[in-house]
Amino acid sequence: MEVPIHAVVLAGGRGERFWPRSRAARPKQLQSLTGGRTMIEETLARVSPLVPENRQWIITSEDLVAAIRALLGDVPRIIGEPAGRNTAPAIALAASEIMKQDASAVMIVLPSDHHIADVVAFRRTLERAVELALKNYLVTIGLVPQSPETGYGYIERGRDLGANCFSVERFREKPDRKTAEDFVNSGRFLWNGGIFVWKAGTIMEKIAAYLPDLYRATREWQERGGLEAGAEALRHYFLPLQKISIDYGVMEPASRERPPVGSGVAVVRGDFGWDDLGSWEAAGRYYPADQAGNRVSGTALALEAADNIVVCDQGLVALLGVRDLVVVRSGNAVLVCHRDRAQEVRRLVEELRRGNMEEYL
Amino acid sequence: MEVPIHAVVLAGGRGERFWPRSRAARPKQLQSLTGGRTMIEETLARVSPLVPENRQWIITSEDLVAAIRALLGDVPRIIGEPAGRNTAPAIALAASEIMKQDASAVMIVLPSDHHIADVVAFRRTLERAVELALKNYLVTIGLVPQSPETGYGYIERGRDLGANCFSVERFREKPDRKTAEDFVNSGRFLWNGGIFVWKAGTIMEKIAAYLPDLYRATREWQERGGLEAGAEALRHYFLPLQKISIDYGVMEPASRERPPVGSGVAVVRGDFGWDDLGSWEAAGRYYPADQAGNRVSGTALALEAADNIVVCDQGLVALLGVRDLVVVRSGNAVLVCHRDRAQEVRRLVEELRRGNMEEYL
Numbered sequence: 001m002e003v004p005i006h007a008v009v010l011a012g013g014r015g016e017r018f019w020p021r022s023r024a025a026r027p028k029q030l031q032s033l034t035g036g037r038t039m040i041e042e043t044l045a046r047v048s049p050l051v052p053e054n055r056q057w058i059i060t061s062e063d064l065v066a067a068i069r070a071l072l073g074d075v076p077r078i079i080g081e082p083a084g085r086n087t088a089p090a091i092a093l094a095a096s097e098i099m100k101q102d103a104s105a106v107m108i109v110l111p112s113d114h115h116i117a118d119v120v121a122f123r124r125t126l127e128r129a130v131e132l133a134l135k136n137y138l139v140t141i142g143l144v145p146q147s148p149e150t151g152y153g154y155i156e157r158g159r160d161l162g163a164n165c166f167s168v169e170r171f172r173e174k175p176d177r178k179t180a181e182d183f184v185n186s187g188r189f190l191w192n193g194g195i196f197v198w199k200a201g202t203i204m205e206k207i208a209a210y211l212p213d214l215y216r217a218t219r220e221w222q223e224r225g226g227l228e229a230g231a232e233a234l235r236h237y238f239l240p241l242q243k244i245s246i247d248y249g250v251m252e253p254a255s256r257e258r259p260p261v262g263s264g265v266a267v268v269r270g271d272f273g274w275d276d277l278g279s280w281e282a283a284g285r286y287y288p289a290d291q292a293g294n295r296v297s298g299t300a301l302a303l304e305a306a307d308n309i310v311v312c313d314q315g316l317v318a319l320l321g322v323r324d325l326v327v328v329r330s331g332n333a334v335l336v337c338h339r340d341r342a343q344e345v346r347r348l349v350e351e352l353r354r355g356n357m358e359e360y361l
Numbered sequence: 362m363e364v365p366i367h368a369v370v371l372a373g374g375r376g377e378r379f380w381p382r383s384r385a386a387r388p389k390q391l392q393s394l395t396g397g398r399t400m401i402e403e404t405l406a407r408v409s410p411l412v413p414e415n416r417q418w419i420i421t422s423e424d425l426v427a428a429i430r431a432l433l434g435d436v437p438r439i440i441g442e443p444a445g446r447n448t449a450p451a452i453a454l455a456a457s458e459i460m461k462q463d464a465s466a467v468m469i470v471l472p473s474d475h476h477i478a479d480v481v482a483f484r485r486t487l488e489r490a491v492e493l494a495l496k497n498y499l500v501t502i503g504l505v506p507q508s509p510e511t512g513y514g515y516i517e518r519g520r521d522l523g524a525n526c527f528s529v530e531r532f533r534e535k536p537d538r539k540t541a542e543d544f545v546n547s548g549r550f551l552w553n554g555g556i557f558v559w560k561a562g563t564i565m566e567k568i569a570a571y572l573p574d575l576y577r578a579t580r581e582w583q584e585r586g587g588l589e590a591g592a593e594a595l596r597h598y599f600l601p602l603q604k605i606s607i608d609y610g611v612m613e614p615a616s617r618e619r620p621p622v623g624s625g626v627a628v629v630r631g632d633f634g635w636d637d638l639g640s641w642e643a644a645g646r647y648y649p650a651d652q653a654g655n656r657v658s659g660t661a662l663a664l665e666a667a668d669n670i671v672v673c674d675q676g677l678v679a680l681l682g683v684r685d686l687v688v689v690r691s692g693n694a695v696l697v698c699h700r701d702r703a704q705e706v707r708r709l710v711e712e713l714r715r716g717n718m719e720e721y722l
Contacts, residue, residue, distance in 0.1 A: 020679070167493075301718075303709055316695035316721050318381070318709045321702035325683065327695070332676035334690050336697055341665075341682035348664055348679045357662075360677050 020333035117273025142190025148180035284309035381694035478634025503551025509541035588677035
């Protein structure tokens with residue numbers, strides 16, 4: 001018997017570090033940042049050989065449903081959350097709907113806004129994860145770290161389960177620089193990329209164990225019919241929920257079970273050119289460089305200017321005698337930012353919000 | 362008998378250091394750079410109490426005539442040069458036309474794109490210059506230098522003629538830094554602001570003496586009817602002329618006459634907040650500053666950014682963690698330039714021209 005596989009794409013992010021191209025009504029996942037299709041289309045295209053369209057789910061915020069449907073059509077199930085409650089509630093919502101459809105289904109949970117260079121290797125990793133999920137593991141994908149990043153969570157691998165699969169010794173939140181270096185040098189740590197594979201039934205059992213309020217709300221919602229009960233029922237059960245991530249709410253406590261109840265938490269080591277495209281600095285790596293190291297998307301003219309990242313959606317950006325800047329012209333706004341500060345672009349968005357400058361959000 | 366006074370505004374410049382707001386079809390003089398009316402309107406408004414509208418002349422390039430007429434209406438005489446030949450030919454053209462109208466007229470020659478803070482003092486200076494012009498002097502206005510600028514010409518004053526008027530000892534082209542400092546410290550040097558006052562007949566006599574080819578072409582053109590002979594005649598006589606400035610072609614050699622033929626060359630010392638607005642760096646001084654020293658025209662948001670100059674004609678410019686930049690968003694182009702390089706913005710315009718990027722010129 002073939003087990004049905006579902007894909008759940010988490011697409012509720014705001015992508016504020018990619019302002020001004022990423023806007024409230026058309027955030028990062030609805031943009032192409034490296035050229036070609038939008039990130040959400042790329043995400044679905046990557047898993048489509050494993051997951052038929054009628055088993056693809058998009059969990060996003062209410063206000064993005066229309067834009068996503070316009071982009072993707074009606075085939076994926078598109079669910080609009082009435083408010084952002086982080087990943088655990090979104091996953092519970094999706095898992096309960098999938099269980100109704102396929103009691104034994106495996107679900108792959110994916111962020112909608114990451115870049116993956118080697119799609120074949122990525123799918124091979126997912127297939128391995130599905131095999132583990134069928135043995136009742138909660139599976140996370142661990143990326144071979146490329147540098148001692150302090151912005152990522154890390155996964156310490158434990159027992160070797162063969163074929164790049166390991167039990168998880170522990171999850172580690174964003175480390176300081178020194179710790180991150182130790183992690184990378186040890187060879188035992190992997191980046192947590194937020195990609196999960198499990199049976200819908202397995203994750204619901206763990207949610208029942210570790211997040212009982214969420215479990216209860218989900219069960220009551222399903223007793224009223226779940227999605228079929230309409231938007232008002234969803235708001236009723238969803239809005240009172242606490243914000244909590246699946247990592248913090250389930251994966252970390254589950255990884256601390258000794259001995260594990262069921263099969264425990266496993267990680268599949270993946271090496272497929274993963275990039276979470278966290279900022280313009282990261283996106284810039286995908287733009288062609290001129291001789292002075294300026295990386296440009298769109299039309300730019302650079303005179304005695306070096307090592308800048310330029311994104312120009314309309315017209316021209318001209319640089320003279322500047323270096324290490326991020327310059328983005330998109331819609332009604334222009335961003336000029338030092339490259340070292342690219343992570344902080346969302347602070348500008350906060351300022352705009354505070355100043356009621358809605359037309360630029 | 363009241364002597365008729367004419368004003369000749371030289372408005373053929375391209376203002377390329379003010380790209381991207383200043384464009385080929387709407388250069389600096391047709392823009393407002395410090396707020397309010399366009400620079401050419403400001404120029405005319407300043408002299409209007411001395412010169413009635415029907416004695417105001419605009420000398421510009423052919424392709425700007427329509428735009429200037431749209432702005433100013435039909436009252437000033439607007440003459441389009443078929444090509445830029447620097448100031449001496451433009452002045453000969455205007456002087457010969459003025460002589461036809463008023464044989465004894467005094468003409469005030471003014472750049473169209475300078476800023477003057479104290480208009481009353483400016484007009485007082487011009488009135489003094491007119492008095493000298495009536496005594497057959499070639500008069501230039503010398504500005505009290507505010508700093509040892511190396512980009513300006515300097516005028517060394519000679520004999521005191523009373524009431525802030527002096528004979529001219531000599532003209533000095535753009536000096537090096539050390540020389541400029543000596544000039545300023547000596548108290549004997551003034552900036553040459555390109556503002557001249559003379560009888561039309563006096564300057565034509567000097568053109569006859571020092572620029573005989575120009576004189577001959579002007580005379581032959583007038584024998585055919587001058588402006589009334591139409592654009593073809595103007596092209597015929599004007600296009601073969603050499604490019605030469607009135608400073609180099611007439612004022613300098615005339616100031617070397619010992620003893621002067623006629624009354625010689627005089628300078629009126631003026632102190633009226635003159636600014637040639639040579640670059641965005643200069644224009645920025647007129648924009649309000651925030652606490653971090655950012656000077657902004659238009660809408661900007663600055664976060665941990667200091668001492669920048671921002672001009673935003675549409676939408677928003679947002680700065681994060683940058684300093685000492687000039688950022689200009691105007692029309693289809695964005696300029697990002699280090700403040701120290703503001704003088705070199707015209708090099709970008711040259712690059713655009715070389716690259717046939719006409720839509721940005």
